[in-house]
Amino acid sequence: MSSAKQSKGQALSWQVQGGVIELALHREPCNELGSLSLLEFEKFASALDDLERDAHTLIVYSELKCGFCAGADLRELYQQSQTRGELQASRGVRDFLERIHRVLNRIDGAPLTTIAAVHGVTFGGGFELALACDLIIADKMARFCFPELRLGLIPGFGGIPRLKRDLGNAFVRDLLLTGRSVNATKAQQVGLVSQVVSEGEALRAARATAAQVGKFDRQTSSTAKRFIKPIPLDELRKEIDIFCELFARSAVQAGLKRFVESTDAQPYLP
Amino acid sequence: MTFMETAEKTLDEILTLAAAHFKVPREELSPDEDFFKALRIDSLQTLDLLTKLENHFRVELPDYELQGVTDFRTLATKIQARL
Numbered sequence: 001m002s003s004a005k006q007s008k009g010q011a012l013s014w015q016v017q018g019g020v021i022e023l024a025l026h027r028e029p030c031n032e033l034g035s036l037s038l039l040e041f042e043k044f045a046s047a048l049d050d051l052e053r054d055a056h057t058l059i060v061y062s063e064l065k066c067g068f069c070a071g072a073d074l075r076e077l078y079q080q081s082q083t084r085g086e087l088q089a090s091r092g093v094r095d096f097l098e099r100i101h102r103v104l105n106r107i108d109g110a111p112l113t114t115i116a117a118v119h120g121v122t123f124g125g126g127f128e129l130a131l132a133c134d135l136i137i138a139d140k141m142a143r144f145c146f147p148e149l150r151l152g153l154i155p156g157f158g159g160i161p162r163l164k165r166d167l168g169n170a171f172v173r174d175l176l177l178t179g180r181s182v183n184a185t186k187a188q189q190v191g192l193v194s195q196v197v198s199e200g201e202a203l204r205a206a207r208a209t210a211a212q213v214g215k216f217d218r219q220t221s222s223t224a225k226r227f228i229k230p231i232p233l234d235e236l237r238k239e240i241d242i243f244c245e246l247f248a249r250s251a252v253q254a255g256l257k258r259f260v261e262s263t264d265a266q267p268y269l270p
Numbered sequence: 271m272t273f274m275e276t277a278e279k280t281l282d283e284i285l286t287l288a289a290a291h292f293k294v295p296r297e298e299l300s301p302d303e304d305f306f307k308a309l310r311i312d313s314l315q316t317l318d319l320l321t322k323l324e325n326h327f328r329v330e331l332p333d334y335e336l337q338g339v340t341d342f343r344t345l346a347t348k349i350q351a352r353l
């Protein structure tokens with residue numbers, strides 16, 4: 001099902017109602033971001049040109065119980081790196097990153113107020129998607145993490161520059177260099193999350209916030225946003241280069257292999 | 271309350287909380303049991319348990335400290351150390 005105002009895909013769907021665009025993620029098992037999701041995000045980014053004419057707010061949320069998004073599809077990433085030659089795999093990773101950066105930059109700079117309504121796992125690429133939004137509203141079971149260093153990588157979807165834009169460098173280093181996850185209360189304490197709500201209430205709270213946002217003059221809101229939320233383009237480009245450089249190392253491939261092939265309840269993570 | 275009594279209380283609260291959250295009869299859980307098996311949970315659900323425990327005890331538990339922890343008693347010790 002697809003029209004100017006709504007679309008239903010395999011990984012995500014959207015609809016516009018009363019000036020609010022709702023983008024729902026629903027790819028099992030936990031909204032892993034792979035080539036299918038990327039294609040649908042690109043379709044959404046293209047549709048935004050039309051959608052945002054009649055809207056003041058974008059809400060991104062997950063329909064899945066496990067959480068908002070578990071991050072990049074590491075299985076697909078690993079399989080592609082195994083089936084392609086080294087050079088082709090490296091080009092494939094860079095191409096994927098550049099495309100997802102274009103989508104996230106589009107969401108980041110949209111002349112709308114954007115809200116990530118999160119619950120459960122908000123890890124890696126999922127965390128980076130939330131960081132592209134203006135506000136994060138979390139239910140108290142939400143958990144945030146950049147686990148990439150545990151696999152010999154850095155976040156690749158804009159995580160470090162965007163987190164650095166929003167928070168103190170000490171907390172950015174803590175999350176990045178330890179790879180630990182933090183809950184919604186901690187995330188609110190450090191200024192990452194604007195509201196913590198009861199379990200299952202994030203979308204409702206995001207809709208209430210959207211109703212408030214809709215009372216203001218849209219041009220004023222988008223001007224204020226442009227003023228306060230510049231996109232760190234130079235650092236984002238640098239991040240892609242560093243990620244690609246690290247990805248080529250054999251230690252990363254070995255770490256990914258162990259993680260992807262693990263059948264333990266607690267998969268391998270150093 | 272002595273340290274030992276507090277530790278036992280922490281353990282009991284963990285068992286009660288885990289049983290309620292994962293809908294497993296409380297009497298089926300024992301302190302030295304492997305909680306992955308007892309609760310029939312995977313790694314993502316373990317994060318749910320971690321968040322529940324952090325919210326309940328108002329502590330922060332870095333997940334790397336829990337790597338390799340599989341039984342409720344050791345989990346209680348980790349929480350106890352941060353109360």
